[in-house]
Amino acid sequence: MRALSVVALGGGLYALFAIAEGMGGLGLVASALLEECGKFALLVGLAATAARKRNHAAIAKANGDALCLGLVAIGLFATIENLAYFLAFPARDILARLLWSEPVHLVCGFFEAAAAGVLATAARRREKASSWLRPCLEAVSCIAFALAWHLGFNLLAAADPTGPAVAAAGLANLAALLAGGRYFAQRVLVGGFLYGIT
Amino acid sequence: MSLPGLEARLRKAIAISTAGRIVPWAAVSLIAWSIANLLFMLFSPPATAVTGLALFLASILPAFAFWPVPDDLLRKTLREADENSVFEALLEPVKGPALELLVRRAVDLDGGLPFRQAPRRPLFRFSGKLAALALFAFACLELVSLLVLRRPAFIYPGPPPALASGLRIDDPSFPAPGQGDGAVAAPKETPARPDPTSADFQALRAKRAESQAETDIYSAAGNAGTAMEKGQAAAAPERREPPASPSSPQDGHSPAAPSAGKKGEAHNLSGGDRGEPGKAEGNPNSRGFAGSAGSLPPSPLVDYRARIFLALTASGGKDVRAGEGLDLAKLRNYERRFFGSFALPLGAGPREDAWSLLVKRRWREGAGASR
Numbered sequence: 001m002r003a004l005s006v007v008a009l010g011g012g013l014y015a016l017f018a019i020a021e022g023m024g025g026l027g028l029v030a031s032a033l034l035e036e037c038g039k040f041a042l043l044v045g046l047a048a049t050a051a052r053k054r055n056h057a058a059i060a061k062a063n064g065d066a067l068c069l070g071l072v073a074i075g076l077f078a079t080i081e082n083l084a085y086f087l088a089f090p091a092r093d094i095l096a097r098l099l100w101s102e103p104v105h106l107v108c109g110f111f112e113a114a115a116a117g118v119l120a121t122a123a124r125r126r127e128k129a130s131s132w133l134r135p136c137l138e139a140v141s142c143i144a145f146a147l148a149w150h151l152g153f154n155l156l157a158a159a160d161p162t163g164p165a166v167a168a169a170g171l172a173n174l175a176a177l178l179a180g181g182r183y184f185a186q187r188v189l190v191g192g193f194l195y196g197i198t
Numbered sequence: 199m200s201l202p203g204l205e206a207r208l209r210k211a212i213a214i215s216t217a218g219r220i221v222p223w224a225a226v227s228l229i230a231w232s233i234a235n236l237l238f239m240l241f242s243p244p245a246t247a248v249t250g251l252a253l254f255l256a257s258i259l260p261a262f263a264f265w266p267v268p269d270d271l272l273r274k275t276l277r278e279a280d281e282n283s284v285f286e287a288l289l290e291p292v293k294g295p296a297l298e299l300l301v302r303r304a305v306d307l308d309g310g311l312p313f314r315q316a317p318r319r320p321l322f323r324f325s326g327k328l329a330a331l332a333l334f335a336f337a338c339l340e341l342v343s344l345l346v347l348r349r350p351a352f353i354y355p356g357p358p359p360a361l362a363s364g365l366r367i368d369d370p371s372f373p374a375p376g377q378g379d380g381a382v383a384a385p386k387e388t389p390a391r392p393d394p395t396s397a398d399f400q401a402l403r404a405k406r407a408e409s410q411a412e413t414d415i416y417s418a419a420g421n422a423g424t425a426m427e428k429g430q431a432a433a434a435p436e437r438r439e440p441p442a443s444p445s446s447p448q449d450g451h452s453p454a455a456p457s458a459g460k461k462g463e464a465h466n467l468s469g470g471d472r473g474e475p476g477k478a479e480g481n482p483n484s485r486g487f488a489g490s491a492g493s494l495p496p497s498p499l500v501d502y503r504a505r506i507f508l509a510l511t512a513s514g515g516k517d518v519r520a521g522e523g524l525d526l527a528k529l530r531n532y533e534r535r536f537f538g539s540f541a542l543p544l545g546a547g548p549r550e551d552a553w554s555l556l557v558k559r560r561w562r563e564g565a566g567a568s569r
Contacts, residue, residue, distance in 0.1 A: 006261075057289070061269065064266065064267070065266035068264055068265065068266040068267070069265075069266065071260070071264040072260070072261045072264050072265060075257075075258070075260030075261045075264060076258070076261055078257065078260075079254065079257035079258055079261070082253055082254070082257045083250065083253065083254060083257075086249070086250050086253055087250075090244075090246040090249070090250065091246065091249070092249050094249065094253060095249065095252065095253055095256075097253070098253070098256050098257065102257060102260070106260055181216075182209065185209050185212050185213070186205065186209060189208075189212055189267065189272070190205050190208045190209055190212070190272075191205075193208065193272045194201065194204065194205065194208070194289070196289075
């Protein structure tokens with residue numbers, strides 16, 4: 001059931017972006033902004049579903065699971081986008097998207113998921129207004145990094161990079177993926193498990 | 199309060215669990231890859247289908263890797279590192295004077311964690327059913343590839359090239375009839391039926407007969423070339439006898455036979471229409487003959503040879519034309535006379551320079567003529 005839900009979320013995300021970008025004729029900046037806002041909204045919505053649990057440990061676990069499912073949905077969105085590009089450009093060069101586009105979506109997803117988890121934790125703790133500053137700063141930093149990362153790769157792709165540039169971008173994506181994964185695991189999974197809502 | 203040692207162990211457990219997801223992904227990918235390539239071999243889609251499949255299977259790896267961690271993974275890891283349930287007690291919402299003591303004991307325990315060896319966990323969890331299913335799918339793929347491709351294959355190689363399927367490729371390098379000397383008709387269109395009384399039609403009839411005889415000559419010469427040198431040429435002309443039926447197989451290699459899949463048409467070209475040689479020349483509608491209303495031969499090899507002989511006939515005249523009555527002895531004579539004109543018998547020894555001898559001979563001949 002969770003698998004079907006995730007597939008539906010990924011497909012819906014792609015359809016939404018395809019319709020919006022098809023209607024508006026968006027540029028590089030606007031399309032990156034639209035996609036990152038859409039992904040962040042999805043992650044926040046999934047994190048909000050964890051509030052229905054009873055105890056703090058269950059809430060923390062549900063929060064982590066929901067955000068992981070959100071990352072899976074983002075991965076499926078990237079898969080559908082890859083297939084759409086392949087149908088438009090059926091050549092072996094399309095495999096370069098495995099080093100370029102899909103890791104970019106996943107890197108942005110990791111940081112946005114961490115931001116969503118931090119905000120959801122702060123909301124459940126019913127922090128005082130003055131205590132929201134740090135979680136908000138952290139969330140904004142994560143979202144800004146994700147947006148900058150996506151926009152930077154969009155601009156680089158528009159410059160038609162050569163083979164070494166694509167390989168370097170792939171390595172950068174891999175490093176960012178590992179860093180983003182570690183950050184998400186630390187802040188959401190481990191932090192939620194150990195320090196949770198208490 | 200933070201517990202970095204415990205956090206590091208928990209992160210490591212999550213990383214190992216994530217890395218271990220590669221095994222089920224690989225098994226599912228192998229199943230999907232085998233089934234898809236099996237279907238590709240049966241239905242022959244474009245070769246880019248394999249690229250699309252590889253792209254899809256590689257793209258779904260994050261879906262396996264980022265699936266939520268198992269419920270008991272973090273708690274089991276914590277209990278393995280916990281002594282006297284200090285950490286687990288700290289996870290409960292404790293309040294009161296015991297909290298400070300609990301925190302101090304947890305921090306002390308956490309400080310010693312890097313110096314304690316963590317229990318080893320298997321990186322990959324082997325699923326027997328999934329592995330068996332993957333192997334079965336792979337075996338089915340190899341079986342189908344042996345049946346369809348006649349060899350084991352892991353990847354669908356793509357559809358067969360167009361030439362092997364007998365499709366005709368028009369060559370625009372040959373000019374249309376009437377363009378240039380000795381032009382050969384470019385068979386781009388099926389020519390209309392010519393006027394039997396016109397000179398062009400008579401020329402076309404002659405060319406058709408030459409093509410027919412040339413095809414037969416090559417089929418016999420290719421087989422009996424060595425036998426002719428050994429004085430067995432008398433047996434070779436019998437190969438020109440028309441076969442009993444158009445489908446009777448030809449002996450040996452025949453340059454007229456294009457490919458294995460088109461032997462029937464080759465037989466029609468070289469044998470079938472020669473079932474009645476007297477009538478073949480007078481039948482402009484016979485398939486494969488220049489100027490006929492039917493389709494031209496699908497084999498580029500036969501067509502090339504036919505064009506070459508038409509060009510030779512057009513440029514060489516009667517002496518080069520291979521008539522109906524041409525036998526192999528006449529062909530040998532022709533070859534000897536043609537190639538013999540290139541030879542200069544000098545009687546040079548093994549260490550003598552042939553060019554110098556030729557010059558000296560020509561000088562002697564010229565000096566003798568001038569006297």
